[in-house]
Amino acid sequence: MHVKFCGFTQLSDIQTAAQLGADAVGLVFYPPSPRAVTIAQAQTLSAAVPAFVSVVALVVNMPKDELINLANNVSFDIIQFHGDETPEQCQQLAGMVNKRWIKALRINTEQDTLDSVRAQINQFATAGASSILLDAYHQHKYGGTGARFDWSLIPHDSALPIVLAGGLDADNVAATLDLPIYGVDVSGGIEVDKGKKDAAKMRAFMKAVKRDRWQNATVTGAI
Template sequence: MHVKFCGFTQLADIQTAAQLGADAVGLVFYPPSPRAVTSLQAKNLVKSVPAFVTVVALVVNMSADELIELANNVPFDVIQFHGDESPEQCQQLAKTVNKRWIKALRINTDSDTLDTVRAQINGFAAAGASSILLDAYHQQKYGGTGARFDWNLIPKDSTLPIILAGGLDAQNVAVTRDFPIYGVDVSGGIESDKGKKDSTKMRAFMKAVKHDRWQNVTGVDVS
């Protein structure tokens, strides 16, 4: 189970996340979001990210020129397309900056089915996505709602590794072990306020995940 903490705005919070063993940290480049950061802010935040921790840039319907400017100013590793981008648009945008990418799908419990979710995943897989992120649908928001969708809509035979987002916290993340996912993405569930992380909540979240990560590992030789 891989862990991404998202929506950082403060240096101390990123440092804590890295110390706790988060696999990835996410920075939001979408001005309407209360967790949004500028390129200058992001540049300073990234300085504290150690090697082997992935920096993810979350963008929403960003133009090619904006993405190029962002990539020229902020040393991020992976793009997370979180808007209405099509598979072809994601592919072309990622190529312009030579970055790996993931796509967030907003799952509507009322209208989506396993077949519709699977079909969307297949489309982004064919376009070269590295993973797919499943989040809850909201008519007016592109994420960060803290809401959950019906996890029974997570396909067991996905053509891409699945990252689960939406309404996760230290209390419910253990339940995700029953679903076919590669990782989890949390923002609101580890916050004291929008964009301000709570070290106690981050620690509790990682403790819950690490228990799941190691409880079935036996006879491992790391020499």
């Protein structure tokens, strides 16, 4: 189980996440978000990330010129498209800045089906996505709602590795152990306030993930 902590605005929080063993840290470049950072802030934050920890740039319907400017000024490894971008748009935009990318799908429990989720994933896989992120749908928000969707809509035969987001915290992340996912993505569940992380919550989250990781490995005979 890989772990991405997202929505950082504070240098000390980035340092804590790295010390705790997070696999990736996310920076939000969407001005309406309370977790958004400027290019200047992002430069400071990304510079504190050690080797082998990925920096993910979360963007929402970002114009081409802005993405190019972002890539020219901030060191990041992966683009997380979190808006209404089509598979073709993601492929073209990521290609312009030579970055790997993932796409966030907002799952509407009332409208989506297992087949429709699988079909969407297939489209982004064909376009070259490295992974897919599944989050809860909200009519007026592109993410960060802290809500969960119906996990039975997660396909077992996904064409892409799945990262699960939405309403996760140290108390419920153990419930993801049996899901067909590659990783988890958490933001609000490790915060004391939007954009301000809680070291104790981050530590508890990582402890829960690592404990379940080793228990599962023993059961499956992986070690």
